[in-house]
Amino acid sequence: MKILITESIAQEFVEDLRNQGFEVEEYLGHSQEEIEQHIKGCDALIVRSATKVNEALLSNADCLKVVGRAGTGIDNIDVPACTEHGVIALNTPTANNMAAGELAVAHAFSIFRNLCDANEGTHNGDFRRGNWIGIELEGKTAGVIGLGRIGSIVSRKLKGIGMNVVAYDPYVQDEKFEKLGVTRCSTLDDLLKVCDLITLHTPKTKETYNMLAKEQLYKCKRGVRIVNAARGGLVNEQDLADALAEGQVAAAAIDVFDVEPSYNKKPGEQEFDNVLLHAPHCYITPHLGASTKEATYNVGSQVADLVARALKGEMVAALNMPAIEGDINAIRPYCNLAEKIGKMYYQTEKSPVKKLSVSYAGGIANQNMEIVTMSLLVGILKGMGVDTVSYVNVKECVDSFGIKVEEKYEPEVKKYNNLVTVKFFNDDGKELEMAGTVFEPNTEVLVSFYGYEMNCTLHDTLLALKNEDVPGVIGRIATILGRHNINIVSMHWGRKANDNSAKAQAFVSIEQPVNSKILKEIESCDGVLKVSLIDFT
Numbered sequence: 001m002k003i004l005i006t007e008s009i010a011q012e013f014v015e016d017l018r019n020q021g022f023e024v025e026e027y028l029g030h031s032q033e034e035i036e037q038h039i040k041g042c043d044a045l046i047v048r049s050a051t052k053v054n055e056a057l058l059s060n061a062d063c064l065k066v067v068g069r070a071g072t073g074i075d076n077i078d079v080p081a082c083t084e085h086g087v088i089a090l091n092t093p094t095a096n097n098m099a100a101g102e103l104a105v106a107h108a109f110s111i112f113r114n115l116c117d118a119n120e121g122t123h124n125g126d127f128r129r130g131n132w133i134g135i136e137l138e139g140k141t142a143g144v145i146g147l148g149r150i151g152s153i154v155s156r157k158l159k160g161i162g163m164n165v166v167a168y169d170p171y172v173q174d175e176k177f178e179k180l181g182v183t184r185c186s187t188l189d190d191l192l193k194v195c196d197l198i199t200l201h202t203p204k205t206k207e208t209y210n211m212l213a214k215e216q217l218y219k220c221k222r223g224v225r226i227v228n229a230a231r232g233g234l235v236n237e238q239d240l241a242d243a244l245a246e247g248q249v250a251a252a253a254i255d256v257f258d259v260e261p262s263y264n265k266k267p268g269e270q271e272f273d274n275v276l277l278h279a280p281h282c283y284i285t286p287h288l289g290a291s292t293k294e295a296t297y298n299v300g301s302q303v304a305d306l307v308a309r310a311l312k313g314e315m316v317a318a319l320n321m322p323a324i325e326g327d328i329n330a331i332r333p334y335c336n337l338a339e340k341i342g343k344m345y346y347q348t349e350k351s352p353v354k355k356l357s358v359s360y361a362g363g364i365a366n367q368n369m370e371i372v373t374m375s376l377l378v379g380i381l382k383g384m385g386v387d388t389v390s391y392v393n394v395k396e397c398v399d400s401f402g403i404k405v406e407e408k409y410e411p412e413v414k415k416y417n418n419l420v421t422v423k424f425f426n427d428d429g430k431e432l433e434m435a436g437t438v439f440e441p442n443t444e445v446l447v448s449f450y451g452y453e454m455n456c457t458l459h460d461t462l463l464a465l466k467n468e469d470v471p472g473v474i475g476r477i478a479t480i481l482g483r484h485n486i487n488i489v490s491m492h493w494g495r496k497a498n499d500n501s502a503k504a505q506a507f508v509s510i511e512q513p514v515n516s517k518i519l520k521e522i523e524s525c526d527g528v529l530k531v532s533l534i535d536f537t
């Protein structure tokens with residue numbers, strides 16, 4: 001499978017992906033149009049903030065399954081369009097928070113103490129320090145717009161240096177303000193009029209775009225200083241340049257532009273201009289918020305890991321999937337179990353499924369298991385040969401086949417700590433049931449199969465056999481497998497409770513694949529009633 005990387009991530013994780021067998025192409029410094037052409041044949045795309053993952057790119061992608069945003073902001077990713085194209089969109093929302101928070105604070109220090117001008121002056125032989133008299137941060141008021149992950153880090157640090165911190169974030173509860181010791185401003189205007197420093201930490205949305213324009217900038221104290229290390233366009237660039245020129249804003253530190261240049265081109269190759277590059281007392285960094293060794297490592301390792309997992313069909317937390325409650329590592333084995341149960345249906349039955357009822361019993365019934373149900377559906381659809389199904393389009397796929405899905409939660413369970421039971425209602429009017437559990441830490445076990453009680457670990461390849469419950473059957477099967485050099489990993493037998501039909505169900509885990517000829521041979525064995533090959537790979 002091919003992964004295209006259009007903006008650089010830590011090299012060691014590029015190599016990691018190659019070592020896992022993926023073909024990886026680093027396609028850096030190319031235009032959006034070139035990337036849109038180059039996306040053909042790629043199964044995954046890794047980007048940072050410059051590549052636009054939009055309809056134009058997605059409609060050119062013929063086999064794209066995953067988009068990994070190496071970073072936090074997703075304003076360059078059209079998530080609904082990804083969903084429509086069945087593409088998993090994921091990001092690494094916590095990997096670079098500290099780096100971005102520290103950059104905002106560094107910028108605040110810098111513009112309060114004129115560090116950039118002083119540096120430039122002294123390098124040009126001007127040591128007249130009286131020209132660069134700054135102001136102290138201690139005792140001044142900082143206004144944080146957006147009290148999320150990074151806004152909270154910045155608040156904590158600014159409080160630590162003795163600033164009085166106020167914040168505006170209508171979506172955050174009072175409790176968080178209280179915990180951080182930050183004063184709540186109920187309106188943006190309330191914040192604007194009291195601050196010596198304003199630092200922005202919201203995403204770029206319709207609501208936040210140009211949230212600081214001329215009107216707002218002139219509601220601020222004269223001489224206010226502004227830091228934007230969140231997203232370009234939160235502060236209107238032309239209005240800020242004018243306010244700087246007029247002295248309404250004393251200084252600004254800008255890490256992000258509304259439209260950004262390519263961060264991979266050499267200086268002479270860059271055709272980029274912006275009004276803020278020419279504005280007085282405006283100090284620019286090239287979207288440097290996440291550029292620390294630590295954040296580069298964290299972002300690279302997380303995005304590579306998530307993209308690889310998603311390509312392997314594992315469930316990962318993604319932007320266009322329901323939020324996963326609790327520990328993803330604890331829930332993942334149940335997803336694997338459910339997907340395997342789903343895959344088993346069409347490998348053992350022919351009649352189309354009309355309705356599914358899945359019940360979660362025991363401890364797992366206390367949390368939302370929607371993602372596990374989705375795994376079950378992915379398994380069923382893959383079993384139907386729907387290769388394009390993924391977590392993001394599975395609901396639409398299931399709807400298109402008219403399959404009804406019901407979810408139940410039952411805290412009480414008799415035999416196991418947790419139990420997933422799936423009832424398949426099919427076109428033949430039959431109701432077939434499979435149930436499974438997970439033995440710590442992540443062994444998926446089938447405990448009941450169409451009425452037969454089991455205790456079968458779900459290895460990658462199994463033979464499911466219905467047979468006469470008489471001596472010798474299993475011996476004959478083992479002999480055939482041995483003759484064909486097929487190694488048996490384990491065998492499990494099950495009977496129906498209170499059943500005198502003298503039928504049994506067996507599962508044989510095998511290490512090598514069996515072909516249809518061997519299957520026929522087993523099927524024609526004395527005492528064998530039905531044999532199905534179950535392949536989870």
Ligand code: NAD
Nearest residue numbers: 072073100146147148149150171201202203229230289290
């Ligand atoms: P977050 O989602 O944790 O926090 C964003 C906060 O903004 C939320 O609390 C939300 O309630 C608030 N918000 C949304 N709309 C608002 C509005 N209209 N008014 C006030 N508050 C509003 O995000 P985060 O991880 O803290 O990231 C913050 C920003 O920093 C994002 O734009 C992200 O893309 C950017 N970022 C930049 C860099 C960089 O390199 N410069 C690095 C990382 C993140």
Ligand code: MLT
Nearest residue numbers: 048049071072073096290
């Ligand atoms: C982010 O949103 O993570 C930052 O803008 C950093 C980046 O894009 O590299």
